[in-house]
Amino acid sequence: xxxxxxxxxxxxxxxxxxxxxxxxxxxxxxxxxxxxxxxxxxxxxxxxxxxxxxxxxxxxxxxxxxxxxxxxxxxxxxxxxxxxxxxxxxxxxxxxxxxxxxxxxxxxxxxxxxxxxxxxxxxxxxxxxxxxxxxxxxxxxxxxxxxxxxxxxxxxxxxxxxxxxxxxxxxxxxxxxxxxxxxxxxxxxxxxxxxxxxxxxxxxxxxxxxxxxxxxxxxxxxxx
Amino acid sequence: xxxxxxxxxxxxxxxxxxxxxxxxxxxxxxxxxxxxxxxxxxxxxxxxxxxxxxxxxxxxxxxxxxxxxxxxxxxxxxxxxxxxxxxxxxxxxxxxxxxxxxxxxxxxxxxxxxxxxxxxxxxxxxxxxxxxxxxxxxxxxxxxxxxxxxxxxxxxxxxxxxxxxxxxxxxxxxxxxxxxxxxxxxxxxxxxxxxxxxxxxxxxxxxxxxxxxxx
Numbered sequence: 001x002x003x004x005x006x007x008x009x010x011x012x013x014x015x016x017x018x019x020x021x022x023x024x025x026x027x028x029x030x031x032x033x034x035x036x037x038x039x040x041x042x043x044x045x046x047x048x049x050x051x052x053x054x055x056x057x058x059x060x061x062x063x064x065x066x067x068x069x070x071x072x073x074x075x076x077x078x079x080x081x082x083x084x085x086x087x088x089x090x091x092x093x094x095x096x097x098x099x100x101x102x103x104x105x106x107x108x109x110x111x112x113x114x115x116x117x118x119x120x121x122x123x124x125x126x127x128x129x130x131x132x133x134x135x136x137x138x139x140x141x142x143x144x145x146x147x148x149x150x151x152x153x154x155x156x157x158x159x160x161x162x163x164x165x166x167x168x169x170x171x172x173x174x175x176x177x178x179x180x181x182x183x184x185x186x187x188x189x190x191x192x193x194x195x196x197x198x199x200x201x202x203x204x205x206x207x208x209x210x211x212x213x214x215x216x217x218x219x220x221x222x223x224x
Numbered sequence: 225x226x227x228x229x230x231x232x233x234x235x236x237x238x239x240x241x242x243x244x245x246x247x248x249x250x251x252x253x254x255x256x257x258x259x260x261x262x263x264x265x266x267x268x269x270x271x272x273x274x275x276x277x278x279x280x281x282x283x284x285x286x287x288x289x290x291x292x293x294x295x296x297x298x299x300x301x302x303x304x305x306x307x308x309x310x311x312x313x314x315x316x317x318x319x320x321x322x323x324x325x326x327x328x329x330x331x332x333x334x335x336x337x338x339x340x341x342x343x344x345x346x347x348x349x350x351x352x353x354x355x356x357x358x359x360x361x362x363x364x365x366x367x368x369x370x371x372x373x374x375x376x377x378x379x380x381x382x383x384x385x386x387x388x389x390x391x392x393x394x395x396x397x398x399x400x401x402x403x404x405x406x407x408x409x410x411x412x413x414x415x416x417x418x419x420x421x422x423x424x425x426x427x428x429x430x431x432x433x434x435x436x437x438x439x
Binding site (some may be wrong): 054055057058059060061062063064066067070071073074148152153154155156158159166169170173177179180182186187190191194195198 | 240267282283285286287288289290294296298299302376379380381382383384386394397407408411412414415418419421422423
């Protein structure tokens with residue numbers, strides 16, 4: 001492995017990061033829509049949510065990605081490998097993000113909503129000033145975990161031909177058989193990305209906790 | 225009837241499903257044993273063991289599972305160890321999942337009531353007896369729920385072994401697609417079989433949880 005290969009790996013890691021950032025954004029948007037299903041009054045929509053969760057949880061990401069690729073092809077939508085891979089990753093991780101958001105909403109004690117009612121707050125203000133801040137604070141640690149999983153999950157796209165870090169390292173290995181150096185370099189890049197993400201998450205968490213509310217919420221739950 | 229089975233490659237699919245199940249079971253057993261060993265290091269070797277295991281866990285938690293798979297499959301022959309692809313894959317998944325499962329064990333160990341250890345010491349149990357009679361059974365009981373979802377993840381990881389030519393469900397789907405030219409059903413069938421295996425895992429762990437609760 002020479003310096004050219006290293007530059008190639010770094011370039012490929014740029015693609016990996018772009019894919020995962022896109023998938024995190026797309027997955028979060030999809031997850032928000034799915035969570036709307038989960039909290040809708042209709043039983044049928046709730047059932048649809050549960051089926052979606054079960055199917056996405058029980059099917060390997062590779063199979064989902066393959067099905068997304070094939071469906072796009074079948075509908076003769078040609079958007080290129082990167083967008084198709086982005087869509088596949090978004091769908092794969094939407095279930096995890098949805099469960100995180102749902103868990104954060106469930107963790108809010110009922111009394112919070114009672115007090116918003118007793119203050120006669122309008123629904124929009126409840127959403128903006130109560131629900132969203134609470135969900136952000138409660139859901140942040142598992143959300144960061146799923147983000148790390150997304151970065152790692154972007155590597156599966158290499159199996160179906162999306163050129164990113166894992167694909168590039170396999171390419172280098174096949175060219176000059178430097179298995180250990182190449183894989184350790186790739187692992188180091190993944191490690192740095194995930195570790196920085198994890199640290200950023202911790203940092204954000206402590207900063208949000210310092211503003212006070214998450215801690216109070218935890219205490220309130222104990223009193224119930 | 226036989227025509228139908230032949231048309232949809234049903235028997236090959238069932239074989240591939242069996243292989244996926246075997247791989248998942250092997251990787252789970254390996255992962256649990258390796259995680260148990262890691263957990264044992266942390267409890268026995270004190271600070272050094274804790275730091276070493278924590279570093280191991282951090283490294284494997286922050287890298288994708290495909291890298292150890294490639295490392296074992298492409299790397300081991302270079303240092304003179306030639307294993308079949310399935311063994312390589314299982315070994316790689318074992319290494320990775322050992323890190324996750326040892327985290328589960330650690331969490332369960334923390335939730336054991338500390339008074340039990342005082343009680344054990346007061347009736348004069350030895351260190352090994354405390355480990356085998358108090359720590360291990362309770363860790364198993366506490367970690368069963370999270371272990372269940374981890375096994376589902378292991379099953380999903382085995383689909384990645386198709387990248388190193390292991391003939392499991394994903395590989396079967398690819399092969400069927402190439403043979404028939406059909407677009408959807410080879411992969412939909414694989415997805416259905418994975419879902420069936422997931423159902424089975426969920427059922428197994430629900431039963432296991434009930435069984436330990438009863439004691």
